[in-house]
Amino acid sequence: MTSTDPTIQRLSDMLNGARKVVIFTGAGVSTESGIPDFRSPGGIWTKYKPIEFQEFLESEEKRRESWRRKFKTDEVFRTAKPNDGHKAIAQFSKNGLVSSVITQNIDGLHQLSGVPDHQVIELHGNATYAACLSCRKRVALDIIRELFEVDEQIPTCDSCGGIIKTATISFGQSMPEAEMLRAEEETRACDLFMVVGSSLVVYPAAGFPVMAKRNGAKLLILNRDPTDLDGIADLVLNREIGATLAKITSIK
Template sequence: MSEKRPLVAVLTGAGISTDSGIPDYRGPQGLWQRDPSAQDLVTIGPYLASTEVRRRAWLMRREAGAVGAKPNAGHRALVELERAGVPMRVLTQNVDGLHQAAGLPARKVIELHGTATEVQCVGCRAVGPMAAALERVAAGEDDPACADCGGVLRPRTVMFGEALDEMVLVKADAIAKGCQVFLAVGSSLQVHPAALLPRIALENDARLIIVNGEPTPWDWAAHEVVREPISEALPKLVQRLVSGDLARG
């Protein structure tokens, strides 16, 4: 009888998508460092209250290029991990949909903060593609309203000031408790409750590996910390996971 392969949980943050042209938020060159007021654009109170905030938010979405972004070597490495037959789940703080675009089955991706690939009306709750809304912005609508009821459109993301979906948190907690290897990739590990997942994994005897360009609050507890660029480091880590080296080490 073959030995059961360990479950690998991968928490991904903004750093995994920077090589796809999507800027991070908290790094030295991140959006919050360059323009602290930009946080209003993704905070639910100011977003709903101010037409000007929404106009700036739509402009930011259009200029960020997330809709046209393509998966990079880091995303593709995780697809290779899944295709190699390693039991794995991705818990992502990102809202760009690049894990699924790279080829990961949607059922293996837990989107902790929702998705920016769709919009939803605050009023009637109608859902539509973000790309279509951005086309309206490009055509001259600086704050496109819901085509069905005229209500405010917002991305289907969890904005600052909102709680995460409880069922999503339950799934993430179960994965962190059940994994044998926990990779934290491109995350500052400062945003809660996602920042608690490494602790949950460690408390359940998982091996913690952190891949991030900057120090994180959990580096001290990690079994391994990698400072190499993610697009270079993650393919190498995946090879070690496929061979079983990380689970044994």
Template sequence: MIVNQIGEARTALHELIEQSENIVAFTGAGISTECGVPDFRSKDSPWLRYKPIEFDLFMSDVLMREEAWRRKFALDDIYSMAQPGRGHYALANLVRQGKMSSIITQNIDNLHQLSGVDDEHIIELHGNGTYATCLSCGLRHEIADVRRAFEASGAAPECRSCGGPVKSATISFGQAMPEEAMQKAHKATQACDLFLAIGSSLVVYPAAAFPLLATQNQARLVILNGEPTPLDSEADLVLRGDIGDILEPFAS
């Protein structure tokens, strides 16, 4: 069933949430656009101007590492001050109530954490852009420290511990998905009875496979997005509209 009216959408979602005991959310860029974080596919998206450097190029060419950091900081200047929106707070409230066990997210903006959700309930499939890691030893590096050093020298940052290449703690194109996060997401999806796919185009795999996994395990699937997705026909309920408007009542 596809619902376009906001009142109907809120009512239908409320009924499913009340009937459920273990909800898992799966979030994409659409939940953060009202916060000022650009999505990837809009016509004027800054991601099109500052395209991510593929992982193999990052690793093989120091000039590409420098360019990757230039693009990273340009994007940070656009949205690094973003704060959680109504959708983030709605999910945080469901976690707090014990209705939602996990939030699986494709986003790298840290907004679920800022909304008050503990790390134990958040599974980041594409990493986190608010810090960096050494690709050799795994040491965490704070973005502010990396930026100061980069702007002073223009050189691609190296680990202060082992000298290895330092990269934003995000998953680049061509980089292996994080095994632990994928396992956690798989386990959470199999255990839920309601799977909420929110603000995702559901075209990026393997992440987009989780909604189907949920239905295979008899969970109900709700897709909340501003545009149609390839999995709409598999959903028990499709809510088409503004994510913040629909989720706002669930934030308190």
């Protein structure tokens, strides 16, 4: 089958003709699931002065405040469902078209839509669970919330006594080394790098498309608004993400 829309057809041809595709996703993929772009003006996260990682480590009161905020804003993550964009990307993965999904998002919606865990590389962590900062043991948020709601008890690791934090990367916290390394390897090895829903302004993440391009990969950008890297891209689509990707899966 072919598409009557030549741009959609070209996107589909690029995707199907590539040897190794890496998809890089940003907030624009998840806004269609009701998750606000945390950097957007007026967003719930911009109301608070961010708690820096160092403050979180040093102050019990900052940790308490951080959990207070987490549970105040958590419903958006607990209730969000994958949208057509996530579902299309999961379909690409199922069809063997995509080798990995590098994401700036922290909502876990790629995994929820069916992309296997090992194919998702989370550059900014994950807001849907917590982990011990010392031994990395995962802790479910529900358990922490239950205790916190009683008397604002802040959690510590039951294995090693370490500090528990949501599994996101905070301001002042270094980028996750293993994930950055894997993302780099995948980026260098691909022949098609496809950006979906990222305005490509947050570094170091936004350096990946440039890296891919320098290594000879084709660069495809699907984002509602223009980005600073449109000039080096082989194909740019300024369109709604879910609807556009759904068209691709329907001609595949």
